[in-house]
Amino acid sequence: MPLLRMPPPHGGKLVDSVVKNKDRAEKLAAGCVRFELKPTTDAKGVPIRHVYREIMSVCYGFFSPLEGSMVREELERVLKERRLLSEWIFPYPILFDVSEEDYKALGVKEGDRLLLTLKGQPFATLDIEEIYKIDPIDVATRTFGTPEKNPEVVRQPFDDKHPGYVIYKFHQPVIFGGKYTIINEPKFKEPYDRFWFPPAKCREVIKNVKKWRTCIAHQTRNVPHVGHEMLMKCAAFTGDVEPCGGILVNAIIGAKRKGDYPDEAILEGHEAVNKYGYIKPERHIVTMTLWDMRYGNPIESLLHGIIRQNMGCTHHMFGRDHAAVGEYYDMYATQILWTKGIPSFGFEAPPNEVDYGLKILPQNMAEFWYCPKCGEVAYSETCGHSKEKQKFSGSFVRGIVSEGIFPPNVIFRPEVYKVIVKWWKVYGYPFVNNKYLKLKAQELEVDVPPLEIPKA
Amino acid sequence: MPHFIGVIIDEKRMEKIKGTPLEKEIKDMFGGALKMIAVPIPEEKSKEVLKAFDKARIDSRGYIEDVPVAFRRAVFEEMIKAKSLNIIDNVLARISEIQEAAKKEDEYIPPPEVE
Numbered sequence: 133m134p135l136l137r138m139p140p141p142h143g144g145k146l147v148d149s150v151v152k153n154k155d156r157a158e159k160l161a162a163g164c165v166r167f168e169l170k171p172t173t174d175a176k177g178v179p180i181r182h183v184y185r186e187i188m189s190v191c192y193g194f195f196s197p198l199e200g201s202m203v204r205e206e207l208e209r210v211l212k213e214r215r216l217l218s219e220w221i222f223p224y225p226i227l228f229d230v231s232e233e234d235y236k237a238l239g240v241k242e243g244d245r246l247l248l249t250l251k252g253q254p255f256a257t258l259d260i261e262e263i264y265k266i267d268p269i270d271v272a273t274r275t276f277g278t279p280e281k282n283p284e285v286v287r288q289p290f291d292d293k294h295p296g297y298v299i300y301k302f303h304q305p306v307i308f309g310g311k312y313t314i315i316n317e318p319k320f321k322e323p324y325d326r327f328w329f330p331p332a333k334c335r336e337v338i339k340n341v342k343k344w345r346t347c348i349a350h351q352t353r354n355v356p357h358v359g360h361e362m363l364m365k366c367a368a369f370t371g372d373v374e375p376c377g378g379i380l381v382n383a384i385i386g387a388k389r390k391g392d393y394p395d396e397a398i399l400e401g402h403e404a405v406n407k408y409g410y411i412k413p414e415r416h417i418v419t420m421t422l423w424d425m426r427y428g429n430p431i432e433s434l435l436h437g438i439i440r441q442n443m444g445c446t447h448h449m450f451g452r453d454h455a456a457v458g459e460y461y462d463m464y465a466t467q468i469l470w471t472k473g474i475p476s477f478g479f480e481a482p483p484n485e486v487d488y489g490l491k492i493l494p495q496n497m498a499e500f501w502y503c504p505k506c507g508e509v510a511y512s513e514t515c516g517h518s519k520e521k522q523k524f525s526g527s528f529v530r531g532i533v534s535e536g537i538f539p540p541n542v543i544f545r546p547e548v549y550k551v552i553v554k555w556w557k558v559y560g561y562p563f564v565n566n567k568y569l570k571l572k573a574q575e576l577e578v579d580v581p582p583l584e585i586p587k588a
Numbered sequence: 589m590p591h592f593i594g595v596i597i598d599e600k601r602m603e604k605i606k607g608t609p610l611e612k613e614i615k616d617m618f619g620g621a622l623k624m625i626a627v628p629i630p631e632e633k634s635k636e637v638l639k640a641f642d643k644a645r646i647d648s649r650g651y652i653e654d655v656p657v658a659f660r661r662a663v664f665e666e667m668i669k670a671k672s673l674n675i676i677d678n679v680l681a682r683i684s685e686i687q688e689a690a691k692k693e694d695e696y697i698p699p700p701e702v703e
Contacts, residue, residue, distance in 0.1 A: 391643070391654070502618050522617055527645070527653030528594070532622075534657050534693075536700035537598050540621030549702070556699040565694055 136346050136372045136446050138339065139491035142438045143197025143220045146331050150191050150314045154583070157315035161257055162586045164247035165240055167230070169255070171387075171573040172302050175292075178566050179573030181299045185386050185422035186226055187248070187256050191314040192330035194421050194439050201228035203262040203309035211274040213478035214434065219488040221478075223434035224426060225271055228258055228312075229304035235263075246308065253580035254316050261310040272300035276428055276460070282476040285430060285465035294460060295389040296426030318578035324385065327399050329419040334380075335444035342417065344377030348447040348495060349440035351455065352383045353425055355393045355401035355552055357544050359500040359524035361410055362509045367449040368415075370495045379416045380445055382436075385577060386424035389457060391530065392564045395420075395577075397555040404547040419443065422577065429454055429461040430469040434483055434490075441492040449495045470494035500524065502542060509542070533562050591634040592651050595664050597623040608671045625673070626651075627663055633676045640683050641690065656690035657697060 151157045169187075171179035189195050197220050202210065206217045207225050216222045230238070240246055246258045276297055277286040290297040320328050329337060338344050348371075350364050369375045381402045385395045393401070399418060406416040421439050426432055432455035433448075440448050454466035462468065471494075473479035473486075484490045501521040503510040512518070524543070532539050539549055556562040559571075597605065597614055602623070605611055613625045629637065634652055638644050643654045662682055666675040679686075 504616070504619055507619055523649065525647050525649065525651075525653065527647055528651070531594070531653060531655075531660070532596060534697055535596060535660060536698070537596050538700070538702060540618055542618045542621050553699055553702050556697075560696045560699070562697060562699070567695060 133372070136493075138335065138345075138347075138444045139441050139446060141193070141196050141331065141442045142490060143218065145196070146193035146442060147190065147196040147199055148193055148332065149199065149312060150317060152317065157254075157583065158585055160245075160313065161247045161254055161315055164245045164257065164585075165238055166247045166249055166254075167234070167238060168249045168252065172229075172299065172304075174298055174302055176566075179569050180295065180302065180387050181424040182387070182573060182576065183228060184250050184255065184576065185424060187312050187314065188318070188422045189439075190226065190312050191256065193442055194331060195222075195226065195435075196331070196438075196442050198222060198226060200226075200311035201258065201307065201309050202226055204264045204307075206309070207266070207271075207307075211271070214431075215478065215488070221434065221483055221486070221489055222438065223428070223431045225275060225300070227266070227271075227303060228308045228310075229266075230306050230308065231304045232306060234304070235306040240308075247585065250318065250578075250580050251576070254583045254585050255318065255580055256312055256314045256316075258308055258312055259310045260308045262308075264307050264309065265305050266303065266307055268301050268303045268305060271303065272297045275300050275426075276431065277477065282474070284474050284476060285462045285468060286460065287462055288460055290460055294427065294458060296428050296432075299424060299426060316580060316583045318580045320578050323396055323400055324420065324577045326403075327383070327418055327420040329417075329443070331442040331444070334419060337417070338378065338380070338444045342378050342414070346371045346376045346446040347378045347380050347444065348376040348449055349436070349443070349445040349492070350379055350381045350449055351436050351440075352381055352398060352402065353388060353392055353455070354526075355397050355544075356405055356548060357524050357529055358509055358542055361405060361545070362500045362511075363449065363451065363497055364405075364416075365411060366500075366511060367447075367495050367497050370447055376447060377415070379411065380440065380443065381416070381418045382440060382443065383418065383420045384423050384425045385420045386422055387569055387572065388425055388564050389427065390564050390566070390569075393552065393562070394555050394559060394564060394568055395572075396558075397552050400551045400554070401548045404545065404551050408545065408547045410545055425455070427455055427457040429456040430465040430474060430477065433466040433469060437483060437490045437492050437494075441490055445492055447493045447495050449497055451497050452499060467496040470496060530563065589650070590628040590630050591646055592626040592628055592649075593655070593660070593663050594651050595625045595627060595660060595667070597625060601664060604668050608668075610667060610671060610673070613673060625667070627667065627673050627675070629676050633680065636680055636683075640687060656686065656693050658686045658689035658693060662686050
């Protein structure tokens with residue numbers, strides 16, 4: 133078997149829809165109708181999504197080969213077969229949605245170009261190819277599946293307790309399908325600026341700075357406890373003739389469910405792992421993707437595969453209950469997808485074995501626990517003392533944190549815990565709550581520089 | 589089968605427990621790096637706890653988790669008063685007071701002082 137090399141981007145070419153030339157940007161947007169982007173909110177008015185994050189991820193190539201908001205035929209294809217019209221696999225509806233009132237007020241039609249503003253400044257354009265309506269509840273239901281239609285992995289009907297379902301349920305009903313172009317690059321604030329590695333830059337860093345031939349991706353929405361650290365270290369032993377050259381941590385940044393950690397703590401917590409040598413920085417990098425997490429377990433794992441292949445990873449680690457919340461899916465749903473496929477979601481075979489599929493290789497992992505008999509953090513499939521195990525239960529760890537107890541080194545590295553406390557002091561709370569979500573929707577991760585656009 | 593509430597015993601709590609019958613209930617976790625008392629909760633009472641706090645759930649170990657800090661604090665206070673683990677009725681008797689404190693916890697939890 134030949135040695136593994138960095139895979140090509142999904143779809144063959146990275147999307148780069150960011151205009152850096154000011155004159156060109158002004159010409160593109162001159163005379164366009166303006167629309168200020170706003171967050172999607174739930175029934176209580178709490179922000180749960182901001183479409184700017186999707187526009188950033190599309191235009192900087194994280195979601196390659198997707199170029200914009202889906203037209204109706206593409207939406208249907210994704211919901212039925214998880215494929216774009218170009219045949220390449222893609223898991224989720226990506227839609228630019230507006231309310232009936234906004235649609236009427238804008239007065240735009242198919243063929244028009246819309247200027248999207250963010251924080252009051254010109255940000256991107258949308259070339260409207262098609263305008264159509266959706267039933268958001270139907271889209272939400274079909275996105276995640278049902279026990280009847282997807283019996284292989286869906287265990288209970290999705291409902292308002294599932295954050296991803298709620299995101300689609302609260303999409304506005306009018307969709308503008310078409311291509312996005314960023315015309316005014318936002319500037320990331322601290323600490324996000326240190327972790328922004330769009331796919332083209334990330335590939336460059338992996339190849340020429342880190343010089344990793346193979347690289348395994350670690351998906352995260354968490355501040356890493358020692359169980360996560362062991363997962364990263366052990367999963368990285370995969371590779372080909374040698375373990376993977378590097379570990380790429382990719383944090384999902386955006387609105388999250390209440391009880392998750394604030395984004396800043398997630399990023400700096402992972403950074404502390406390499407800064408303080410628990411995994412040396414020569415072998416570890418922390419990056420981020422803007423996306424309001426849908427918690428779609430196998431469906432989300434497809435998006436993770438796409439993003440991390442586009443970023444240049446050869447492998448992706450998938451755990452039990454990958455990107456999951458509650459018990460909607462089988463706890464092994466992602467691993468079933470990547471070993472056998474899930475026919476009812478359009479995969480007769482794993483996503484890396486189908487035409488127009490992914491090239492990234494899955495590394496399915498079980499769990500790590502503390503074994504008092506072994507006296508160390510152990511892998512569940514190796515350790516023979518399952519009766520004595522002490523699990524790194526997320527709720528248990530959250531309980532320790534919220535009581536303000538300094539966790540022992542075997543649960544959290546002290547430097548990682550101090551990051552939690554640093555951001556706790558900033559927000560008055562260690563976890564995501566309504567106040568954090570509202571503030572985040574207002575402040576965002578970026579600022580947008582002023583740009584004058586000629587009226588016509 | 590009973591469920592459990594895990595009460596972590598840090599140095600401050602240990603001071604209050606020393607010399608009481610509770611001392612023998614302390615269990616080592618994570619190789620002795622953490623100490624805990626598992627308070628047994630009969631199943632019908634654990635249902636009341638789950639009903640009182642919408643985020644609360646029973647994890648795969650049979651422990652009631654995602655309960656407010658105020659609830660755990662009350663469990664510890666009642667344990668110290670009674671010097672026994674048979675205290676869930678005393679805690680449930682204070683449920684409205686705990687729920688009131690828990691509401692404030694959704695907005696603010698005082699951060700610990702760490703160096």
